[in-house]
Amino acid sequence: xxxxxxxxxxxxxxxxxxxxxxRPATFNVATINEQGQSGxxxxxxxxxxxxxVDKREILTLMTLGAAPEALVIGYLRNQRLxxxxxxVLAVQVDWEVNAVSVYTRNGLVDLxxxxxxxxxxxxxxxxxxxxxxxxxxxxxHLPDTQYSPRLRQSTLYALxxxxxxxxxxxxxxxxxxxxxxxxxTPELLYFVEDVGRHNAVDAIAGMMWLDGVDGSDKxxxxxxxxxxxxxxxxxxxxVPFLVSRSGLTQMGYEIAKKVGMTMIxxxxxxxxxxxxDPGRFVFDVVIAANDE
Amino acid sequence: xxxxxxxxxxxxxxxxxxxxxxRPATFNVATINEQGQSGxxxxxxxxxxxxxVDKREILTLMTLGAAPEALVIGYLRNQRLxxxxxxVLAVQVDWEVNAVSVYTRNGLVDLxxxxxxxxxxxxxxxxxxxxxxxxxxxxxHLPDTQYSPRLRQSTLYALxxxxxxxxxxxxxxxxxxxxxxxxxTPELLYFVEDVGRHNAVDAIAGMMWLDGVDGSDKxxxxxxxxxxxxxxxxxxxxVPFLVSRSGLTQMGYEIAKKVGMTMIxxxxxxxxxxxxDPGRFVFDVVIAANDE
Numbered sequence: 336x337x338x339x340x341x342x343x344x345x346x347x348x349x350x351x352x353x354x355x356x357x358r359p360a361t362f363n364v365a366t367i368n369e370q371g372q373s374g375x376x377x378x379x380x381x382x383x384x385x386x387x388v389d390k391r392e393i394l395t396l397m398t399l400g401a402a403p404e405a406l407v408i409g410y411l412r413n414q415r416l417x418x419x420x421x422x423v424l425a426v427q428v429d430w431e432v433n434a435v436s437v438y439t440r441n442g443l444v445d446l447x448x449x450x451x452x453x454x455x456x457x458x459x460x461x462x463x464x465x466x467x468x469x470x471x472x473x474x475x476h477l478p479d480t481q482y483s484p485r486l487r488q489s490t491l492y493a494l495x496x497x498x499x500x501x502x503x504x505x506x507x508x509x510x511x512x513x514x515x516x517x518x519x520t521p522e523l524l525y526f527v528e529d530v531g532r533h534n535a536v537d538a539i540a541g542m543m544w545l546d547g548v549d550g551s552d553k554x555x556x557x558x559x560x561x562x563x564x565x566x567x568x569x570x571x572x573x574v575p576f577l578v579s580r581s582g583l584t585q586m587g588y589e590i591a592k593k594v595g596m597t598m599i600x601x602x603x604x605x606x607x608x609x610x611x612d613p614g615r616f617v618f619d620v621v622i623a624a625n626d627e
Numbered sequence: 628x629x630x631x632x633x634x635x636x637x638x639x640x641x642x643x644x645x646x647x648x649x650r651p652a653t654f655n656v657a658t659i660n661e662q663g664q665s666g667x668x669x670x671x672x673x674x675x676x677x678x679x680v681d682k683r684e685i686l687t688l689m690t691l692g693a694a695p696e697a698l699v700i701g702y703l704r705n706q707r708l709x710x711x712x713x714x715v716l717a718v719q720v721d722w723e724v725n726a727v728s729v730y731t732r733n734g735l736v737d738l739x740x741x742x743x744x745x746x747x748x749x750x751x752x753x754x755x756x757x758x759x760x761x762x763x764x765x766x767x768h769l770p771d772t773q774y775s776p777r778l779r780q781s782t783l784y785a786l787x788x789x790x791x792x793x794x795x796x797x798x799x800x801x802x803x804x805x806x807x808x809x810x811x812t813p814e815l816l817y818f819v820e821d822v823g824r825h826n827a828v829d830a831i832a833g834m835m836w837l838d839g840v841d842g843s844d845k846x847x848x849x850x851x852x853x854x855x856x857x858x859x860x861x862x863x864x865x866v867p868f869l870v871s872r873s874g875l876t877q878m879g880y881e882i883a884k885k886v887g888m889t890m891i892x893x894x895x896x897x898x899x900x901x902x903x904d905p906g907r908f909v910f911d912v913v914i915a916a917n918d919e
Contacts, residue, residue, distance in 0.1 A: 362877050367901040369780070371910045376892075376900055381855060381876035397855065397878070488661070509874030509893070510852040530854060530876050560802040562822060563673060563689065582801030584673035584822050585654050586689070600668075601801070608668055609659040618663045 350545060351408075351420070356428035358382060358400030360528070361508045377508040381530045382430070386410070388437045391446075399504070399511060399529045402538045403428045406529070407435050409541030413568050415471075416443040420544040472567060477551075477575045477595045480613045484519050484552045486576050486597065488620045494521040495580070495602055498556055504528045505558070512559040514539055516574075519552060532559040536568045543572060550574040561587040561600060570594045575615060578602055583610065642837060643700075643712070648720035650674060650692030652820070653800045669800040673822045674722070678702070680729045683738075691796070691803060691821045694830045695720045698821070699727050701833030705860050707763075708735040712836040764859060769843070769867045769887045772905045776811050776844045778868050778889065780912045786813040787872070787894055790848055796820045797850070804851040806831050808866075811844060824851040828860045835864060842866040853879040853892060862886045867907060870894055875902065 361377040368374060385395040386407055393416075398406060404426045411417040417439060425438040477483070494517045501523065504511050511528040514535035518524060525542050529535040536557065543550060550573035557565060561583035567590060569577045577591065578599045591598045591611050598610040605622055653669040660666060677687040678699055685708075690698060696718045703709040709731060717730040769775070786809045793815065796803050803820040806827035810816060817834045821827040828849065835842060842865035849857060853875035859882060861869045869883065870891045883890045883903050890902040897914055 364877075364880055364902065367904070369897055369899050369912075369914045376902075378874065378880055379876050381878035383878075510854070510876050530852075560822075562802070582670065584671050584802050585656075586673035586675075588656055588670055605661055607661050610656065610668075612659070620661075622661045 351423040352425040352427075353404045354426065354428045356400075356403055356430060358403075358430060360399060360401055360504045379504060379508040379510040379530055383433050384428070385434045386437065387434060388416070388443055388446075389439055390436070393443075396534060397530060398534050400430070401504075401529065402527055402542070403435060405527075405541035405545065406534055406538040407437060407541070408544060409537035409539065410534075411437070411443070412540050412544055413537050413571060416446065418444055420547075472570065472590060472593060475570045475594050477570065477573065480595070480615055483575050483615050485615055485617045486519065486554060487617045490519060490521050490554075491578065491599065491602065491607065492605065492620065494523070494554060494556060494578070497521065497523050498526070498558070501526045502528065502558070512557065514558075515556040516543070516548075516550075517554040517556060519554065521554065524548065524553070532557065533564060533568075535559075536565060540568065540572055554578060557581075560584065561591075561598060563587050563590055566590045566594075566596065566598075570596060578607075643715040644717035644719075645696045646718065646720045648692075648695055648722060650695075650722060652691060652693055652796045671796060671800040671802040671822055675725050676720070677726045678729065679726060680708070680735055680738075681731055682728070688826060689822060690826050692722070693796075693821065694819055694834070695727060697819075697833035697837065698826055698830040699729060699833070700836060701829035701831065703729070703735070704832050704836055705829050705863060708738065710736060712839075764862065764882060764885060767862045767886050769862065769865065772887070772907055775867050775907050777907055777909050778811065778846060779909045782811060782813050782846075783870065783891065783894065783899065784897065784912065786815070786846060786848060786870070789813065789815050790818070790850070793818045794820065794850070804849065806850075807848040808835065808840075808842075809846040809848060811846065813846065816840065816845070824849065825856060825860075827851075828857060832860065832864055846870060849873075852876065853883075853890060855879050855882055858882045858886075858888065858890075862888060870899075 358380050360380055363375045364378055366374050366376045380399050381397055382400050383395050384398050386393045407426055422440045424440055428435045498515050502513050511530055512532045512535055513528045515526045516524045516539050525539045527535045527538040553574050554576040555569045555574045556578045558580055560581040561579050563586040566587045576597050580602045583600045595613050597612045597615045599607050601608050609616055650672050652672055655667045655669055658666050658668045672691050673689055674692050675687050676690050678685045699718055714732045716732055720727045790807050794805050803822055804824045804827055805820045807818045808816045808831050817831045819827045819830040845866050846868040847861045847866045848870045850872055852873040853871050855878040858879045868889050872894050875892045887905050889904045889907045891899050893900050901908055
């Protein structure tokens, strides 16, 4: 499924009508520090955003609000409620009422069935549908290692450094996770921070659809942990490389193994751990045992 | 509401029949490090656990599985599906089928209404009901500052140190958040790590119910961010002090202000930021400007 999606990408993708309604990312509030001194600190925004599709209420996300239109498109994509970006006619965010109205060409796919199923699986993987996704993981096969692009160790170091420079909200306010998509150059294609990991990855999925970007030769980076949900979403986007400076969970590991994903965890400075690589990673930097 | 709950606590609380089914917290998997050397690393467990109450399927949580019985009781408490621990007759976890069977005295409170509502609010605050909780936040009032216990700066430092010593899973495998409940002594009453922040706080809510522990003179500590969900849950447990070494979000801040909660963020080494204290915090340590 992920393959056929990426196969439909065209050089001039059709774009739905979109509002441009990013919220301010941080807000200043009064603080007292350990010396008893008054001051102010930046804190990250967190706003409810209720999704209506063709006037039907679907659910409410809590988001920083940096890329709400792409977030909602990516959410519908990753939940497989919409099959193609061509089915999305318009996405209009209205922060006056904390709502987003989505209009589709053909309605949502199996909405009632999926809503019923979600009732059973809510709470999984930070609030998004899980059972459905797991059921379909068998149908996902990442590009064969033989034909797949390679990730070089030097590229890994370069892209980690690019992320570090882009984390503007995290540096100011903390309390957010960042996700990024890279080419193997490495070029930073997208970078999104949000109060929820699942939102940041959904927003990137939305941007990829909007721009007709194929995931099969890309690297997905996240500052957050590699849980089952994160791995499933990367696999759905067809991305063969998943990198994090945090750790991973057993289920994330097992799903990555099943779909043949190259996983890199604990990537901090020169250190990293490579999990489950089917031959795509290339060691091209000599690191002495006592190097940082 | 939180008050009347804590008011029912008795010195010898009634305990439901509980299984004792903790899962192993970590698993070893094969890795290759930055020098190309093979090795193994511990990763955190992550398991689906489907909750059945009186034989009806409610939802599936993803959990480390360290305290599944308390987690499920705390989940039902924090969603206000059960009004008192006395209503819980038995909690039986069976990892063979990744399921937990809960038996209640009187069934769940407004289950159908809440399930319908949840359908609308899924995805909020890491996967748990949100709209309902927010609606009732107006009814929660934390203990008046005048009669409330105080938190001393020296106590804050002591309890942060106690947490640091207890983070066994985090130190081994990362990818988990820890939550703890302290008395003002400070004595560490409970400490739970889980792959989800919301699970760790729910498990502590369950333990408090099982042991008849009142929150109104306690301190809640979390390694994770102070989002709306975390603040709402602490407020429901009647806890006036919420401490984190991470940052906070705007909505977490606003809810804390509304209920009169003393919030401390970015508590690392001697540093911290005090947000929204209505007079409960006592500075009793002299910190020079260039101290760590």
